[in-house]
Amino acid sequence: MTSVKTGRAEGIWTQYKADFSAYAGKTIQLVINNPAVVSTYFDDLAFEPVMVPDAPTAAVAYSKLGSGTVTWAQPVFTGGSPITGYTVTAWQNGKASDQTEVGAGTLTATLTGVKTGSSYTFTVAANNKTGRSAESAPTALIQVISGAISNPGFEYGAAGWDLTFVNWSGVTNTQSHGGSNSAYTRQSGSKFTQTVTVPAETPILTYWAGSGTVVQAGNTAMTSVKTGRAEGIWTQYKADFSAYAGKTIQLVINNPAVVSTYFDDLAFVAKE
Ligand SMILES: [Ca+2]
Structure with a gap:
């Protein structure tokens, strides 16, 4: 059975719990087994009633279109009763x-009652028939933005992006165009992907890149041209997504070259 810590510890002792609800009413051989080579003690076993689940884990938040989206993982321990749903809360200044x-x-879950320009943390709690779990560890503090692309400057790590790695790639703080971080692809085939709805009024994607980056709508490579703006290692590019205006696509940042490159600060802007 899967044992998880209850959170109680006393001296050398740690309390664990294991969900035997699949055997409720059945007669079993209860075995206390030590799978390790080292010695261990155990004491004070008890069966307890169904309880609330543990808190969900791995809560991550990102924002676009004036809303906040949170993702999380189900807790391992569900309290001996199936999870019936999750409660997601946006917090500002402790409220x-x-x-x-x-x-x-x-x-x-996507929360739409948050305000663009304001910053929030988010927590998730799991519910079962007994009640609600503790809140998960809070997400990073994120600012709610109006743009169509989540985390367009990679200031919240890779939140909101799906990553395909051929070699080490990811979000780095060794270079940035804006803020403190940028995305980095080390080798051909490394991709950052996000589902976006191309805004009808602002269908031109602009982005800053080192070299060799291609943007795609799904598997279709878009033609990028320089905007004429350059800053240090960074060059700004633009690609016309107006053929996809109002449509939901997979926006893919792909590195077709063998060399590594950085990119940062994506935005959809109006056609000039
Ligand atoms: Ca950045």
Whole structure:
């Protein structure tokens, strides 16, 4: 059985719990087994009633279109009863500012009651028939933005992006065009992907890159041209996504070259 810590510890002792609800009412051989080579003690076993789940883990938040989106992982310990749903809360200065509920099978939620320009942390709690878990560890503090691209400057790590790595790539603080971080692809085939709806009024994607970066709508490579702006190692490019205006696409930042490159500060702007 999977044992998880209850959070209680006394001296050399740590309390664990294991969910035997699959065997409720059944007669089993209860075995206490030491799988390790080292010696161990155990004491004070008890069966307890169904309880609230543990808190969800790995909560990550990002923002676009004036809303906040949170993703998380289901807790390992569900309290001996199935999770019935999750409660997601946006926090500002220690106060709950917005909250939404989603069903048990959903591990993401978008909160629309947050304000563009304001910053929030988010927590997630798991519910079962007994009640609500503790809140998860809070996400990073994120600012709610109006743009169509989540985390367009990579200031919140890779939140909001799906990454495909051929070799080490990711978000780095060794170079940035704006803020403190940028995305880095080390080798051909490394990609950053995000589902976006191309804004009808602002369908021109601009971005800053080192060298050799290509943007794609799904598998279709878009033609990037220089805007004429350059700063240090950075050159600004633009690509016309107006053929996809109002449509939801996979926006892919792809490094087609063998050499490494950086990119940063994506935005959809109006056609000139
Ligand atoms: Ca940045």
